[in-house]
Amino acid sequence: MLRVLCLLVVTLILSAPLHAQEATPVDRSATGGAQTLEDILKRQEGLKIDDSFRSGLTGNPEAAAATTEQLGTLGGASDPDLWRAYRYNTAAITTQARGPAADVLIQDGGMRWLLFREGPLLTYGSWLLGGMIGLLVLFYLIRGRIRIDGEKTGRTIQRFKAAERFAHWLLAGSFILLGITGLITLAGRKLLIPAFGHEAFATIAVASKWVHNNVSWAFMLALVLVFVFWVVHNLPDRTDINWILKGGGIFGGGHPPAKKFNAGQKLIFWSVIVLGASISASGLSLLFPFELPMFAPTFEKLNALGLPQAVGLGELNTALAPHEEMQYAQLWHAIVSFLLMAIIIAHIYIGSVGMEGAYAAMGDGEVELQWAREHHSIWTAEVEEQQSKAGTS
Ligand code: HEM
Numbered sequence: 001m002l003r004v005l006c007l008l009v010v011t012l013i014l015s016a017p018l019h020a021q022e023a024t025p026v027d028r029s030a031t032g033g034a035q036t037l038e039d040i041l042k043r044q045e046g047l048k049i050d051d052s053f054r055s056g057l058t059g060n061p062e063a064a065a066a067t068t069e070q071l072g073t074l075g076g077a078s079d080p081d082l083w084r085a086y087r088y089n090t091a092a093i094t095t096q097a098r099g100p101a102a103d104v105l106i107q108d109g110g111m112r113w114l115l116f117r118e119g120p121l122l123t124y125g126s127w128l129l130g131g132m133i134g135l136l137v138l139f140y141l142i143r144g145r146i147r148i149d150g151e152k153t154g155r156t157i158q159r160f161k162a163a164e165r166f167a168h169w170l171l172a173g174s175f176i177l178l179g180i181t182g183l184i185t186l187a188g189r190k191l192l193i194p195a196f197g198h199e200a201f202a203t204i205a206v207a208s209k210w211v212h213n214n215v216s217w218a219f220m221l222a223l224v225l226v227f228v229f230w231v232v233h234n235l236p237d238r239t240d241i242n243w244i245l246k247g248g249g250i251f252g253g254g255h256p257p258a259k260k261f262n263a264g265q266k267l268i269f270w271s272v273i274v275l276g277a278s279i280s281a282s283g284l285s286l287l288f289p290f291e292l293p294m295f296a297p298t299f300e301k302l303n304a305l306g307l308p309q310a311v312g313l314g315e316l317n318t319a320l321a322p323h324e325e326m327q328y329a330q331l332w333h334a335i336v337s338f339l340l341m342a343i344i345i346a347h348i349y350i351g352s353v354g355m356e357g358a359y360a361a362m363g364d365g366e367v368e369l370q371w372a373r374e375h376h377s378i379w380t381a382e383v384e385e386q387q388s389k390a391g392t393s
Pocket residue numbers: 159168171172173175176226261264265266268269272344347348351352358359360361362363
């Protein structure tokens with residue numbers, strides 16, 4: 001019993017200074033009773049502070065610091081209507097800063113965008129690219145390299161002119177650079193900072209951004225060139241139906257006849273054109289912040305068509321804050337880019353290791369005649385006919 005009493009006395013003695021310390025009133029005269037710089041710094045460090053000196057005074061403007069003093073509190077009375085107006089972008093704000101987004105003080109939804117960008121976008125995007133690579137490995141293991149079936153002739157015919165190859169490699173080179181630098185921008189904070197540290201990542205991020213912004217012009221130019229060169233060869237026709245029904249002859253079904261491009265290639269071409277144009281449009285919107293809002297007008301058109309309503313989304317919000325426009329542009333840009341990257345990974349596979357004789361078409365522009373006869377029989381017959389006519393004349 002005596003021992004317990006002694007322990008109690010010692011505990012009380014030891015804890016006395018602690019209580020005395022906590023109870024010491026903080027001198028807030030310099031801020032007129034409002035919080036001090038120490039309070040702010042402690043809060044920023046995540047330390048707990050006793051804020052009863054504030055919370056106990058709400059609704060009492062008399063107790064608030066004067067607005068003229070440092071750390072003043074605008075009279076102390078909270079104005080929920082004003083904050084709501086700030087938050088929902090309805091307050092009439094006058095600023096010295098000019099620009100479409102200067103009078104937005106609080107943008108509701110920024111956090112939702114950030115969490116989606118760091119979470120599902122990155123996760124599903126990685127799964128999509130990883131899944132495509134996995135599928136191609138599986139395809140290679142099952143089907144192996146698609147070989148030239150017949151005897152090689154030792155003769156070649158021209159498949160693509162220098163200008164076409166230039167356009168293709170400009171498109172390919174710029175797309176690969178944009179893909180890598182885009183992924184660095186999207187995933188860098190999560191993957192590269194832990195691996196290389198903040199300093200190194202800062203340099204990588206600045207370089208990536210510079211490359212991404214500038215190389216985008218080469219991509220857009222190449223997209224236009226490729227479209228102009230190849231659009232006539234990519235218009236759908238009856239041969240495509242047969243080609244698709246026979247699965248392109250991929251699993252031993254022979255070689256369905258095809259013109260310059262088969263249905264599979266037409267699908268690649270139109271994916272590149274449509275998705276590439278969409279990536280370019282959203283990219284331009286990001287390149288010139290707040291100058292090219294695209295989502296509000298698109299949502300308006302979709303609402304008028306009744307499409308979002310038909311799939312249960314209700315009317316889409318068309319009163320978008322400028323920042324919200326940018327957030328949608330960023331998400332769209334990244335989602336469509338992931339889609340096109342997945343498609344292009346498959347294209348790169350089939351244009352290189354996946355098919356014997358294919359790479360030469362874009363390498364030096366000349367393909368083995370037997371390859372051409374097998375994969376593009378109608379086109380090859382036309383070229384051979386032209387050549388023989390030219391020969392006889
Ligand atoms: C290292 C990467 C790449 C390789 C090895 C490659 C290879 C090829 C080859 C060999 C062809 C001609 C196929 C034929 O003779 O019919 C071709 C066509 C084409 N490539 Fe690429 N390519 C690459 C990257 C890209 C990229 C990044 C894009 C677009 C972003 C692209 C878009 C196209 C298009 C639209 C065609 C015409 C349609 C088709 O053949 O599928 N290529 N490529």
